[in-house]
Amino acid sequence: MEILLAIMVGLLYAAGLFMILRRSLVKLIIGLVLLGNGANLLIFLLGRLVKGRPPIIPEGSKALAGAFADPVPQALILTAIVISFGLQSFAIILIKQAYKVVGTDDLDEINATDEDA
């Protein structure tokens, strides 16, 4: 499983990077989302896969015992998911407005600050 998952992570990274290298703004955002997913999955994978043992203390006991999934990467990923949502929503609205004002989503045409450039 780990091997396949590692390959999947690599694929997500590749897909994300490929989309970021495109000239279209929409593709850029999709690329960012894919890359973010890849990164989350990478952290998750590196925190080791543990099946069926969530880091939740069972009724009646005061501490977890035995094997359980590491809570630290999970906390990290949770934060990352939320933050990347903030980024993505802002970016989506930004390109919408940018498109409205500039009239293009070709990155090469909006790389100058001068209005007439």
Add this chain to the structure above:
Amino acid sequence: MLLAVLSGFIFALGLAAFGRRFKGRAVVLSALLPFGLFAYFLSLLPGAAAGQPAVYRYAWAPSLGVELSFHADGLGLLFALIISGIGTLVFLYSAEYMKGHKYLGRFYAYLGAFMGAMLGVVLSDNILALFIFWELTSLSSFFLIGFKNEEAASRRSALTALGVTGAGGLLLLAGALLLVYVTGTYSIREMLTSGVALPEHGLYPAVLCLVFGAAFTKSAQFPFHFWLPEAMKAPTPVSTYLHSATMVKAGIYLLMRLSPLLSGHQYWHATLITLGGVTMLYAAVHILFRTDLKGILAYSTVAALGILAFLIGIGTEAALLAAAVFVLVHALYKAALFLIAGIIDHEAGTRDVTRLSGLGRIMLPVAAAGFLVAISSAGAPPTFGFVGKDLIYEATLHAGPWSTLLTAMAILANMLLLYGGFVAGIRPFAGPLPEEFEKAHMPGPLLWVPPVLLAALSLLFGLAPQLLEGMLARPAVAAMVAGQPDFHLKLWHGFNLVLQLSGLTLAGGLLLYWLFRPSLRLERRIGRLENISPKGITEGLARGFERFSGWYTHLLQSGYVRRYVFIIISFLLALVSYRIFTSVNLYIDYGRISSMATYEAVILLLMLVATLIAVFTDSRLAAVAAMGVVGYSICLLFVFYSAPDLAMTQFAIDTLTVILFVLVLYRLPKYLKISNTRGRLRDGALALAFGMLITVLALEVLNEDINREVGNYYAEHAYVLARGKNIVNVILVDFRGMDTLVEISVLTVAAVGVFSLLGTGLDIKKRGEK
């Protein structure tokens, strides 16, 4: 002593503050500063002559080995006296010459700073302090050369000078550090007495190259000489001070100072003799082709510097004595000639020697001074120049196997120097007075007294050279040779070979002066060769470099996001994969791999297909949907692998993202098919390589044991300390509550951003409707 060296800077700072009130009598009085320094250095002379030079130490940056330590031995004092003495005259002269100039205060501030820096160079014992002062002279001279900053030519020549001497300064720093490395001390004095035989050290060629680079650029040796004639755009007092008497001698000083340490090897002697010789002849011949007084003087200065380097290269005691004496000879007559050129420019309004004549009728004292220094530059008795020139011939005659050639070179250079001196010091005053100069009048005493004083000194030292012998010449030479030097300075040596050579020089030079007339035609003719001159080549190189850096910058700083990303990722990829494939043992530890259930395989397959669709589809809706599928698949993976919180968050967020995307999708542009197949292939290859790198990295990390200390701590304490059972939640809201607060703030900022963006959209729409 610290105060003496720094007084120039203090003076400059004071002027920066009170520059506006600096005029009239205060300007003349400011000459008291260099004069006081002159007197102070004179008072140090007996100590230096007795072999007990004054030493002063002050820890400046001890951790870096930089200390302000000064050491007034004969050599340093010789230069310090020239600097402060000529400084006094230049301060006086400028008071009249620059009278009423808008930025007089600024001018004196630069002069003061320059004087301080120059004194620092010649008196510093710490080699890093020497470097710092050295750079300060370059900087202050930049401001002085470019003082007429409204003229483009001035600015350009100031930049040229800064470029050349600044580059030399960097070489000096490198050379100094190597010297410190080899000798193990920062103190020049200790270097000289350390007994390290540097010529046998492996780093000797490197040290030599660097020191030569520094000295040759500063002292305008071929092929770096071109900045000096350029620098004549400066006001004449500046040319006098910097470009004849002091700054250009800094390189000579460096060579003299380090000669006990570095000389004794063929590299040292051959390089200096060759380059010094080339410089003196090249520049001396150039004198013939100039019509501008200051141009003539500039080239004759370069020639004189060449002679100095040449003498240091010969390196015998006689040669070093000749060099030390010639430094003073040259400072006296060349400064005077510059000052006279300034007077002529000031009064007659031109420096063109083809037009100037007869001015002697108007300004007799100046003409007399001109005559005296001209014969001093010619090396005719009874002036100091004669003493200097005799010493030079003495040195070349006893210079070993090549002595005939070297002497011939020295004679030729001296003939041309004679010509230059006569053209600048005698021709403008001789002959009938043309009409155009009839309005010229006698300059004020502040202008004519300094050159007359210098001329008088030239004569005095010529008649009584023994005045200098014990106090100045002997300690100066003692700093450069081992043991006590033994010599006597005399005007008259009797009828010997040296005298006959002097006679030959005089005859040849005079013949040249009578027969040869400088003309514009010749100056133009040589101007055509500019493209292949060192100056032209250097400027071409500078332009080429500029173009190259422009091209290079455009290549890297293209302004296209994807190109930046491409470069960054390529670099990262190359670096990390090089490391991985050269020094990491690649393997997969199957013992750590868990098995896989069918539903998991299905999910992975789903993700794979969805990712491919997201990348390759032409429909935006399909891409967004596929992106959602990827997100949900990840969500399922979280469910299977014990991360319920993550699953919930991912589910919610992914849903929101997709909804948001779909909502604005039809306000978004259609996909453009801009890139060509080749570009896509290139990007695809990079992306795949990068993905593979991540996969390899992930697999490598999985081989290692994981440290679960932090996770276990939270697991043990979540309930005990925070009364929570969901450990992930407890971490977020309790253990790392502050982080979560910041995270929420970030989200708030994003939300505000989204809101305000939507707001602007409305505004633009309204404006459009109106």
